[in-house]
Amino acid sequence: MKKIYTLAFGIVLSGSVAMAQTEKRLIQIKYGADETNITYQPDGKIRSYTQVDDAGTAQEETTTSTFTYTATQIVMKSMSSNTPTLQDTWTSTLKNGLIVKDLVNINGNADNYLFEYTYDTQRQLVGIKRTNSQSSSVTLVDITWHNGDITAVKTTQDGHLLSEERYEYDTANDNNAIRSFFSSISNQISFEALLPVGSLLAGAYGTPCRHLYTTCYEKVYSQPAPVQEEKSEERTFTRNAEGLITHVSQLLKGDPQSNEYDLIWTSVATHISANETTSSVPTEYYDLGGIRLPQPGRGLHIVRDGRGTVKKILQLF
Incomplete structure (x- = not known):
């Protein structure tokens, strides 16, 4: 009996097989002839995000955004092939793993945009304050959550109500990557066609929404027409046998037809566990x-x- 225990003990110490764990990463989004390509660091953070617009035409433009990460700062730098001497810089300051402010500079201009963020006790983004170094105007965004999703967003400027949004959601449980790229949080963070996807995927803007939204409704108060709620966006999702979203159909208010996006995924080994x-x-x-x-x-x-x-x-023994 002692020999059996000793043999078993030896197997526990020296007998195991290295098992590779994998995760799915989104590497490409195609929109007709246009496409977005994403590369990653070994730790899974986004290294670069490259968009090709108006592909195959005289107006073709390639915009590349790169990301660098430290414990206290994330920096996104974006450059367009049409204006290679100009650069957009998005600098995020982190505290306790959350972005508390963004400093955004467009094309190296003299003015800077400052975005300041507040979170609740669940690390959900609940407020954004936007200011500009060359202006006294202040824009405030108030975000309401329910059951892990953003349900309502109210935007005011200098005390005047500009717009209200509300969202409806798909109830499927999708992975963090797709919720970072197609979330209602990204709608509030994006600015001047820039979106810090690296920071979103890293979870630096707090807890992601649990689900993807299917419909956005909006009331706009800055136009002279009577205020009424209108459907501003509608989305449908197609999933493969693994449950990954492979196609997104997006219909925007006023567009004659929907925008169609194909999503390409890859499997990446992320960890070796030494079971044996x-x-x-x-x-x-x-x-x-x-x-x-x-x-x-x-x-x-x-x-x-x-x-x-x-x-x-x-x-x-």
Whole structure:
């Protein structure tokens, strides 16, 4: 019986197989001839986000955004092929893992846009304050959540109500990547056709919405016409057998036809778990004085396995 326990103990120490874990990453979004390509760092954060618009025409434009990350700052730099000497810079300051302010500079202009963020106790984004260094105007965005999703957004400027939005959602449980790219949070964060997708995917704007929205309704108060709620956007999603969204159909208010997007995914190994080692290096045993032992003895001793891991082990038998 003692030999059986000792053999089992040896198997636990030295017998396992390296298992690779994988995750799905969105690498391309196609819209007709246009496309967006996404590359990632080894840790899964977005490295670059490249959009090609009006592909194959004289107006073709390629815009590349790159991201750098530290514990206290995320910087997005965007450059267009049409204006290669100009650069947009989006600098985010983090506190406790959340972005508390963004400083956005467009084309190197003298003025800067400052966005300041507030969160609730669940780390949900509930408020945005937007100002400009060359203006005294203040825009406030108030965000209401319910059951993990944004349900209403109210925007005011200098105390005057500009617009109200409300959202309806798909109830499917989609992965974090797609919820970062197609979320109602991204609608509130984007500015001047820029979207800090790297920060969104990293969770730096707080808790993501649980679901994807299917419909957005809006009331606009700044126009002379009587205020009434109108459907401003509608989306439908197509999923494959794995549950991944492979197609998005988007119909915007006033558009004669919907915009159709195809999504391309890839599988990436993200972690190696050493359940079993394939190393041929034998397990070694030492006493507490560092003297090598031919085999484990009774009591406390040191074990170094084939992976080089060193542990103190209490042998009972």
